[in-house]
């Protein structure tokens with residue numbers, strides 16, 4: 642379900658905090674359109690650190706693998722990245738559906754190595770928001786529908802106090818790919 646306890650603005654704030662703590666950059670430099678790598682100086686290991694901080698803050702599991710890896714796993718080797726390390730047209734089509742305006746530089750024939758630099762603050766906000774929206778209707782512990790949040794970051798059951806459990810990021814991507822494939826028959 643889509644949830645309203647944690648606002649998108651709050652997700653942005655928490656992400657900024659995680660970025661400041663990990664990269665030691667000034668908060669004023671962090672814009673929604675900032676590339677983590679090109680604008681904020683992140684290296685690949687920093688993403689693990691940022692993800693970990695987000696997981697701790699929101700009580701969720703971020704995706705360990707990017708969409709492209711899931712495409713290859715689901716639709717076969719070479720389905721997302723060709724022998725020359727370039728993105729296939731089908732992969733581009735899927736990425737455009739998923740990230741649209743958040744990754745305006747996506748274009749046919751681009752090298753897979755160009756992708757990490759396209760991860761922006763806003764695309765990470767989207768990733769967290771998607772996971773938050775996997776909040777189940779009912780608490781898995783007591784079965785009541787009484788979600789609440791005292792701090793606007795963590796969701797817990799107002800009835801029994803149990804923390805919310807979300808679908809993990811990788812499972813969400815797989816479910817999304819399955820749904821898009823059923824609807825559009827890309828592969």
Ligand SMILES: [Zn+2]
Pocket residue numbers: 780781782783784785798799800801802803
């Ligand atoms: Zn409960």
